[in-house]
Amino acid sequence: MLFRRVLKYFKPHKWAIILAMLCTVLVGLVSAAMAKVVKPVIDDVFINHDGEMLKILPFVVIGLFILKGLGRFGQQALMVKVGEVSIMEMRNDLMGRIQHRELSFFEANNTGSLMTRMLSDVSLMQNSVSYVVDFIRYTVTMLGLTVVMFQKDWRLALVASLSLPLAMYPMRRISALIKKYTRRTQERIGGISKVLVEAFTGIEVVKAFGTEDREKKKFREQSLKVLYHTLKRSRLNSATAPIMELLASFGIAAIIWYGGNNVINGVITPGDFFEFLTALLMMGEPVRMIGSVNNKIQQASAAAERVFEVIDETPAPCETEGDKELHPPVEEVRFEDVHFSYNTREEVIRGVSFVARRGEMVAFVGESGAGKSTILKLLPRFYSITAGAIKINGIDIREYDVKSLRSQIAIVNQSTFLFDDTVLSNIALGRPEATREEVIAAATAANALRFISELPNGFDTVIGERGDTLSGGQKQRIAIARAILRNAPILMLDEATSALDSESEKEIQSALTLLMEGRTTFVIAHRLSTIRHADRIVFLKKGLVTEVGKHQELVARDGDYARLCRIQFGEV
Numbered sequence: 001m002l003f004r005r006v007l008k009y010f011k012p013h014k015w016a017i018i019l020a021m022l023c024t025v026l027v028g029l030v031s032a033a034m035a036k037v038v039k040p041v042i043d044d045v046f047i048n049h050d051g052e053m054l055k056i057l058p059f060v061v062i063g064l065f066i067l068k069g070l071g072r073f074g075q076q077a078l079m080v081k082v083g084e085v086s087i088m089e090m091r092n093d094l095m096g097r098i099q100h101r102e103l104s105f106f107e108a109n110n111t112g113s114l115m116t117r118m119l120s121d122v123s124l125m126q127n128s129v130s131y132v133v134d135f136i137r138y139t140v141t142m143l144g145l146t147v148v149m150f151q152k153d154w155r156l157a158l159v160a161s162l163s164l165p166l167a168m169y170p171m172r173r174i175s176a177l178i179k180k181y182t183r184r185t186q187e188r189i190g191g192i193s194k195v196l197v198e199a200f201t202g203i204e205v206v207k208a209f210g211t212e213d214r215e216k217k218k219f220r221e222q223s224l225k226v227l228y229h230t231l232k233r234s235r236l237n238s239a240t241a242p243i244m245e246l247l248a249s250f251g252i253a254a255i256i257w258y259g260g261n262n263v264i265n266g267v268i269t270p271g272d273f274f275e276f277l278t279a280l281l282m283m284g285e286p287v288r289m290i291g292s293v294n295n296k297i298q299q300a301s302a303a304a305e306r307v308f309e310v311i312d313e314t315p316a317p318c319e320t321e322g323d324k325e326l327h328p329p330v331e332e333v334r335f336e337d338v339h340f341s342y343n344t345r346e347e348v349i350r351g352v353s354f355v356a357r358r359g360e361m362v363a364f365v366g367e368s369g370a371g372k373s374t375i376l377k378l379l380p381r382f383y384s385i386t387a388g389a390i391k392i393n394g395i396d397i398r399e400y401d402v403k404s405l406r407s408q409i410a411i412v413n414q415s416t417f418l419f420d421d422t423v424l425s426n427i428a429l430g431r432p433e434a435t436r437e438e439v440i441a442a443a444t445a446a447n448a449l450r451f452i453s454e455l456p457n458g459f460d461t462v463i464g465e466r467g468d469t470l471s472g473g474q475k476q477r478i479a480i481a482r483a484i485l486r487n488a489p490i491l492m493l494d495e496a497t498s499a500l501d502s503e504s505e506k507e508i509q510s511a512l513t514l515l516m517e518g519r520t521t522f523v524i525a526h527r528l529s530t531i532r533h534a535d536r537i538v539f540l541k542k543g544l545v546t547e548v549g550k551h552q553e554l555v556a557r558d559g560d561y562a563r564l565c566r567i568q569f570g571e572v
């Protein structure tokens with residue numbers, strides 16, 4: 001089953017693999033033929049003093065080694081290439097699939113563990129191709145030698161192979177254990193990666209609270225666990241060859257005793273005996289190697305299981321359903337009794353309904369944790385609602401193709417993620433095909449031009465991981481420029497101006513007001529001054545809508561909203 005999955009990636013390289021197999025068979029056959037040379041050496045040369053044979057034999061030996069060398073080279077070179085190329089494809093495939101997983105997948109799987117699967121596990125699989133070929137090579141060699149032995153003297157061969165079944169039990173037991181410990185090791189490596197990712201991305205917190213030692217200790221603990229399982233696995237690996245050899249020695253001992261007797265009694269010639277013994281001794285290498293190659297294959301298959309676990313999980317419906325294209329204009333966005341809970345925890349949105357018509361601005365107000373940001377995440381289907389419906393232009397958003405739905409939405413978030421790239425390409429994320437002039441125009445509208453032109457390389461300045469070199473307000477203005485550039489009919493602003501001082505906020509507010517023109521906008525703002533002019537203010541309390549209306553209406557109603565206004569403005 002697993003084998004067939006891996007095979008899929010090797011299929012395009014069918015011919016290279018077949019050629020490598022032929023090389024393998026060649027190597028196996030030549031190895032077996034070497035045993036055949038022993039009899040003429042002993043019987044013809046040593047015993048019968050045959051001079052002619054002596055002239056031929058050295059060339060035969062060299063010829064055989066040349067053939068074997070060519071076969072080995074061909075096999076090795078071809079298989080390494082096939083292995084590397086197919087593993088790269090597998091890794092790309094994995095990345096493609098992981099990227100399309102829904103947000104909750106990334107909440108459930110930590111970054112470190114995902115990275116381990118993509119890097120460490122896939123690498124473990126990397127050599128599995130050449131291991132499989134090695135496995136076949138050694139098996140062919142062994143079979144070839146067995147044929148030589150049976151053909152020579154089936155009674156001797158039977159005696160020699162009595163110990164083979166004995167090898168089966170330890171082999172299987174070791175295989176299972178190796179697989180188990182590999183899995184554990186890989187899980188722990190995931191643990192190490194997790195500690196690393198957290199310690200490095202949270203380095204500011206680590207330093208601020210002086211918890212370097214704590215991180216070091218966590219890392220040490222994980223490393224120790226990796227070491228523990230790795231050592232267990234390598235002990236098994238080291239035991240494999242001696243166990244196999246010990247079993248083989250039973251066969252050899254039996255042959256020396258039984259074959260020796262036959263020679264003494266004149267049943268077979270010394271040449272026959274040595275040909276047989278050579279074939280048997282030559283079995284030593286393949287028998288020993290089959291054991292360790294099998295171990296490697298077990299490791300690779302443990303890793304493969306971990307990789308396919310990720311590939312096989314079907315993405316949540318929010319990333320798959322629907323094939324309708326959403327085209328502008330967006331006339332209406334409607335929430336109908338929407339319910340939602342993250343995972344299986346208690347409901348965060350408990351029956352929310354509202355309408356936003358084309359060009360309207362709808363604002364969400366409520367205390368922290370009321371579910372404001374969550375509502376905005378439901379519209380682009382970052383999560384799937386559990387009951388009710390969200391409709392755009394009268395059609396349930398589940399019927400739209402997700403990509404097409406999201407392409408009509410521009411988002412400015414509570415926190416802005418920037419890539420370690422230039423300012424220009426970070427803004428151009430909003431619309432990758434935009435020209436430089438369009439990007440600059442967007443930055444100007446977002447009031448970001450001044451600080452960008454003060455950067456060492458202006459728009460071509462690389463801003464470091466997560467935009468670490470920029471201030472919170474600067475990041476936010478880049479995010480706003482992105483949204484302006486995206487030019488989408490639906491705009492979502494979640495605390496879009498929270499990191500700005502009053503002055504910049506005022507300037508950007510005018511840019512945003514311009515941007516909102518003709519667009520359906522959803523706004524979350526703790527500063528009520530920014531939402532005074534909203535067409536509709538939705539007051540949320542623990543996932544429920546308690547009030548809806550314009551600013552004046554809600555103030556007149558003298559409810560929750562009015563109380564909030566009194567706190568913020570001192571009066572109404």
Ligand SMILES: Nc1ncnc2c1ncn2[C@@H]1O[C@H](COP(=O)(O)OP(=O)(O)OP(=O)(O)O)[C@@H](O)[C@H]1O
Pocket residue numbers: 107342348366367368369370371372373374375
């Ligand atoms: N990814 C998540 N997984 C599980 N629970 C979540 C997740 N995100 C938010 N929550 C929970 O959902 C509830 C609503 O969160 P939400 O972010 O929507 O609040 P909010 O109204 O935007 O608050 P704030 O004003 O502080 O931004 C909170 O109780 C929060 O703990």
Ligand SMILES: [Mg+2]
Pocket residue numbers: 372373374414494
């Ligand atoms: Mg929020």
